[in-house]
Amino acid sequence: MIPKFLFFTRGVGRNKKELQSFESALRDAGISFLNLVTVSSIFPPNCKEISREEGMKRIKPGQITFCVMARHSSNEKNRLVSASIGVAKPRDENHYGYLSEHHSFGQDEDTAGNFAEDLAASMLASTLGIPFDIDANYDDKREIFHLSDKIIETKSTTATAIVEKDGEYTTVIAAAVFILE
Numbered sequence: 001m002i003p004k005f006l007f008f009t010r011g012v013g014r015n016k017k018e019l020q021s022f023e024s025a026l027r028d029a030g031i032s033f034l035n036l037v038t039v040s041s042i043f044p045p046n047c048k049e050i051s052r053e054e055g056m057k058r059i060k061p062g063q064i065t066f067c068v069m070a071r072h073s074s075n076e077k078n079r080l081v082s083a084s085i086g087v088a089k090p091r092d093e094n095h096y097g098y099l100s101e102h103h104s105f106g107q108d109e110d111t112a113g114n115f116a117e118d119l120a121a122s123m124l125a126s127t128l129g130i131p132f133d134i135d136a137n138y139d140d141k142r143e144i145f146h147l148s149d150k151i152i153e154t155k156s157t158t159a160t161a162i163v164e165k166d167g168e169y170t171t172v173i174a175a176a177v178f179i180l181e
Helices: 018-029 053-056 107-128 138-147
Strands: 004-017 034-040 064-074 080-090 099-106 150-163 171-178
Touching: 004 018, 004 150, 018 064, 018 099, 018 171, 034 053, 064 080, 064 099, 080 107, 099 107, 099 171, 107 150, 150 171
Parallel strands: 034 064, 080 171
Antiparallel strands: 004 171, 064 171, 080 099, 080 150
16 A cells, blocks of 8 residues: 555644644644544655645545644644644655654744754655755755755645634644545
8 A cells, every 4th residue: 555646735723622623623624524544754655746636636535544644732822833744755756755744832834844844854865875964954954955866855834823712722733645546
């Protein structure tokens, strides 16, 4: 069972109950009607990224669907929550890439997204034998990764939200959804 396609989505949900805020975030992301199974973070060889719209056409209600998901929630008023999925794709499509999950408090969309992207790219770079300083800032590492000609793309999908009401849960999710076809 190796996925042939993958799409990215994200969502935000709010409710007085944490589980219902998660359900609302899944609805916002368009994937609440699936039976989701979370898996670890490998971008399969020869897997093609498709748009969310195209992915939605390929899934059916109740379907067991594998995904990599980042999720975070809080009910503390004014708290900023974020969830991000990073991806690093190798130039050689026959090699696997990496996905990463990151969730945090207090990070805006760019900061959380860059962190997740850096995680995925660093994991792929170490697998491909690309030398880099783990403590360098991500912009410097990104240049090294792309100059190596072994990594073709890195990016992230991130959801952020601020808890608006004290006692009301806000949940954010980001997901990479696999399609087996």
